[in-house]
Structure formats: C-alpha cells, structure tokens
Amino acid sequence: MTISLKPNNSSPEKLQPTGWLKYISFSLDHKVIGLQYLVCGFFFYLIGGSLAGAIRLELTSPLSDFMPREVYNQVLTLHGTIMIFLWIVPVVNGAFGNYLIPFYVGARDMAFPRLNAVAFWLIPPSGLLLITSYFINGAAQSGWTAYPPLSITTPAAGQIIWILSVLLLGGSSIFGGINFIATILKLRRPGLKLMQLPMYCWAMLGTSILVVLSTPVLAGTLILLSFDIVAHTGFFNPGLGGNVIVYQHLFWFYSHPAVYIMVLPAFGLVSEILPIHSRKPLFGYTTMVFSIMGIVVLGLVVWAHHMFTSGTPPWMRLFFTIATAFIAVPTGIKFFNWVATLWGGKISLNGAMLFSCGFIINFVLGGITGVALAQVPFDVHVHDTYFVVAHFHYIVYGGSVFVIFSSIYHWFPKFTGKMLNENLGRFHFIITFIGFNLCFAPQHWLGLNGMPRRVAEYDPQFELINQISSVGALLMALSTLPFLWNIFQSILYGDDAGDNPWDALTPEWLTSSPPPVENWEGEAPLVLEPYGYGEKNSNKIKDQK
C-alpha cells in the first residue's frame, strides 16, 4: 500500500461545506470531527452537571424532599451514563484523538474518514434518545450499572431506551477504536518509528485495544438483558433460572477497562502538555510506553474487584486483589516520571500547566484509595458507599476532566488561532480545584461512617458533611462560568495566537492555526524527537522558527 503525502489536488474542500456550517455537517476532516466531539461532549457535560447539581441539592437535607424517589434514581442513572458515555469517553478519545493522532503520525486524515464521521454522528442522536426517555415514561432507574433483576423489574421503556442508547454509543466507540489502531499502525509517515511517536499515540493505541476487546462484551450483555426485559427470557432473571452474578461479571469485564478508556488517553494528553510548559524532555519515554501497555494488560484482568461483596469464591477474591493492586506499579511509574519532568524545568504557571498539576494531585489520592479498595477486607466495609463515590470522582473528575480542561487551555490556540485569557484560566483552575476537593474529599468520611451511595435520604448525623459537599458542588458549577466566558470572549476578541505560541515541537504546531484541510500546505514534517526540549536543544527550536 502506498500513501500519498502530497496534498490531494481534487480538493475535498469543494465537496464539504465551509465556514461554521462544516461543524454541523457530515464532515470527513478529522479536525472538524474532533471539534464536533469536543463541543457535543461539552454540551452533554453541562446536562450531566446539572443532574449532579440536582443530586447534591436533594442531599442537602436528610429527607427525600426535593424530587420524587423514582426521579432521583432516574437522575443518578442519567448522570452516570451521560458523564461516562457522552462526555469523558467521547472527549478524551474522540475529540483529542481525532484532532491530534493524524498530526502525530504525520498523516493527512484518519485511516477511515467516513467511519470516523459515522462514529461521531451516532453520538448526538443516542444522547438525545437517552435524555428524551425521561419525558416518555421515565428514564432508566437502575443506575449506570443496570444490575438485574432491578433493571428487569423497573419500568421497561426507560431501560430499553437506555440499552439502545448505550449500544449505539458502544458502536461509536468501537468504530473509533478500530480507526485509531489502523491510523497509528498503518498511516505513519515513512521514516517515523513507533518509539518516536508522541506519548498520546501510545495511550490511544492502548486504549483502542481495550475498546475493541471489551466493548463487544458489554454490547452482547446488554442485548441479552434486553431479551430478558422484552421477551421474558431468563438469562439473568433468577425467577426463570437465570443468574444475576453472571451479568455482573460480563458488565464489569467492559466497565472496569472503561475506567482505563477514560484515564489512559488523559495520561497521554498530560504527557504532551507537561514537557512543553516546563520546557523539558518527557522523563523516561520508554518506561512510559511499557507502563501504558502494562496497564492495558492488567486492566483486562481486574474486573471482579467490583464484586467482592457479591457471591465470589475466596480464591477469586484473592486473585483480583493482587492483580488490581499491581496496577499501581505501572501507574506509579507514570506519576513519578511526570514529577521528574517538572523537576528542573522552566515552568509556565498557565491554565494548561495548573490543570495538569491538579490532575496529578487529585489522581494520586484517587489511586491510593483505589489500592485500598482492592483489598477485600477493606472493601467489604466501604463497597457501595460514598467512599467509592469519592474514589471514582477523584479518578474521573479530578483525573480525566481536569486533563480535558488542561488540554483545552493547551490546544485552544491551535483550534481557533486565538489565545485564551490566562488570568481567567488561573482563576478557573483555583475555583475548580477548591470546589472539587470540597465536594468529594468529605465523602470519604461519609462512606467510612455509614452512608451508602445512590440514596435520596440518609441518617441525619451526616447532614453537615453533605451540605459542605454540596457547597463544593456549587463552586464547581460556578467555575464553568469564567471558563465559558473565556472561550466565547477569546473566540471573538482574543489575541492572535500565531502558529506556535508555545514553541512546541510536536507536528500539530508546525502548521498554521487553525490548520488547513489536509493539515500541511506542503509535505508533512518528520518529527523524530517530539520531546527535544531542554538547554542543549533550545537552539534547534530557534532554527525551526
């Protein structure tokens, strides 16, 4: 197979809408698709965030007095599903993956542009489907885990629409995964070796392997569950001889790797951002690559740690404890390497850098509670409590969402050609960091002391701590305002960014901002040292400019 590196003269531009219309079209341009993912994801983040606000409002008092109990369960189900399947997974994979991966491998687009557009356009309808289910007959109310028999006995319409929506989103995710694997392995510019790729490529390769291996299992499971609901089969219905624990195994076989599908790309993005803003090479490239692959392999064999209080034989508990705890080793390597990347740098304390460092601090805490939760005897007390809620929000919000914000601050000049206001960025970071920790740190205590998760009413002794947590949630909600203001204000009146405001070496910065349709006017640049920063190399960077 030969790949043309020269610009295609039959200009696909003519076939595609231009101007702002291209963002609501079936565009085949990976950069347009990336931004479609990002804006669409952010829209659903606002909806999921409002639902979180409703949950925190309900929990300011120990009684179930803000909304009906059925609605509360629908709200928590929608909150989880939207945040995972419509915000974090599509944004850390779809948005930044589509925008950056073709640049990083030196290609003019993804391997399968049409599949790519299909993958994106599956998301808005499935998201709207999921939300409208609330207005039809009530949304699903069995949590994002949809454990049977609860999911079989709650109103069927909402649950079936939930299944349909998650199946479509899973399909979108698989299409994306196949596309990333093909692009990274097959569309690399000649002369570029795998071990010279920016770290985000490795993260996306690992993530895509997880997506392709585990998402089909979830799809199959949900199809069986829908048979149980609609056709009254008995796969998971104990009344008909089914087994509820089998569902949990199948569900977590996808849904634990799903955590890595949400955080591995975030690890990759941080590895791009830290070297540029601390003007240093990424510390320990090779160990970073191996630790990503180590996480991929271990991530596939730890699912049953979500089931320590279900019926599981002792040997299985033991195996999954040890496998889970060992994920801390490759993960730890990455964190030590990032701190070593900061060490001795010339660090710019801008929005991108602060959010990345906030991510490191939050994720270390989430990782520590994760190792604790992996221990069976520890888990049997705090499983299904607010301790777990705190733990996974430290991973997915303190981790992935902080990285999403960091990445927006970092790549916004490339996306739009305009600079963001860094003072507003720092303000946004401080409010978010304080609000986030105020909201979730006290929840560790709640869980240890006896507050289960997914409840609308609770023991009055927990009222004060819940109110503190809700104040934190309010701060998090307010922190969105300076961010949105910054985005709109900068798009309209922002300073011109130029092509490479950060003096970066990775290929997306070696073209205009925003980049032309096939990424480079001339030949794609061959970047063999994407992290060649540091004193010795600073002359090289000047030459390139």
Place this chain on the structure above:
Amino acid sequence: MPKLSAILTLTSSLTLGVGGVWVAYNVDMLPVSASMNAPVYDELYRVLFIIGSILFIGMTALVIYSLIQFRRKPGETGDGIDLEGNISLEIFWTAVPAIVVLFVGLYSYDIYDRMGGMQPLMHNHSGHIENQGEKVWGGIGSGPIETSSSNNLSPLPIELTAMQFAFIFHYPKGDIISGELHVPVGKEVSLRMESKDVIHAFWVPQFRLKQDVIPGQPTILNFTPTKAGNFPIICAELCGPYHGGMRSNVIVDEQKDFDTWLKENSKETI
C-alpha cells in the same frame, strides 16, 4: 552539593514518615467497632492510611515544590535542564511501589484469613437442613474467626430474607419472625441470607461487614458482636425507589437479655 541534598532528602523522608504515622493515629475516621471483625479491620485501615498519607503528602509536596522552585521568572528565557530519563531512578520507583504493593497484598491476605475469609464454607451449620451440593456463597467472616472457637458453641443460626424494602429475620430456634436483628454479645451468629426480589446488601458499619443478599443464590455471613448496643443495618445495593429508606437495626444484648427476648417472643417453648 550532594551531601546537602542527601541530608535534605533524608530529613524530608523522615518527617514524612513520622507525619504519616501521626496522621493515621490522630485522625480517626471510623465509627465505633462492635464486632470481633472490626479491630482487625481497623488495623488494616491504619496501615493503609499510613502508607497512603506518606505517598499523598510526598507527591503533593513534590508537585507544589516544583511549581514554586522551577517557575519561570518574569523575563526569563530558555529551556529547563536537559534530562530525558535516569534508569536507576526509574528502576527505584518501579521497585519500591512493587514492594509496597506486595507487602500490602500479603498483609491484607493475612487480615482476610484472620477474618475467616479463607475458611471452607461447609462447617457445621446447625438448624438447617442443607441439601447435599446446594451452593451457598460465603461473605467475609463466613468461616470461624480465630478466637470464636473458644466459645465451643455452635453459631446461632438466623435466616434473613430481604425484599423491597425490608429485612425480615427468622430465628429457627423459637420460630420467631422479627423486623430487627437481636443478637447476644460475644456469641457467633451465622446469618443465612436470600432475597425475594432484587439484589440487596446487608451492611452494619460498626461490624465492618457487608454481603450482598442475592435472589436465587443464598449467601452466608458469620460474625461475633462484641459490644452491646443498637446499630444500623443498611441496604447498600441500589434496590429501587425506597433504597435509601431500607434500614433496620441490630440490637446487641447481653446474653441474659437476649434469652429473655427469645423466650418472650417464641411461638413454641424451648
């Protein structure tokens, strides 16, 4: 000056270690311990808390220190030091977490064993006619806890049926049905649990024990209360709209009071 940096490293790690231990012993975040299981659990919790505090405070301090020490001063140009990696450092921070994790794993295995998690299930479970080969899954503590055999009494059998949204306890001895769990202090209880509808979970925070109550799959949980009092039983698995209200109480009585309660409520004379 390598000597100065070595001294600095040593002092800061010592401070960290002492700080971590201090935090773990002075920040008490657990409820009252009221079962034989609980002190063992609290010991594990303390060890995890010490290791966790050291790691978290250390990492946070390193990040904040780097951000302050290596920040770009106004007007400064150029790049940071040219450091792409350091094999011995990387081996060091692969090995240390691996050893820590291995230690934690082995230690928690020991805790798990002391809680009775590794005991075979089919011990004498009087009061039940168990079909040969009937599959019963055990929660943690379903085996005897080390000291409980000194009571040389078989555990008190109680059956728990969970349904939306209540726990119903049945005492085979005396054929008592109760909405609250009455148990004597210091005697091992064997709870055989099954759900009528969806999955529930039996959780007593003061006992540090939780086990799902599953439809179509009986589970067993053994525990020995050590403190008289009234503790909440909480459903910990989303089971429907009134999940948050699905609570009950475990009333731990002195043996004498328990016997009185048993006698007063028995349908048949014992």
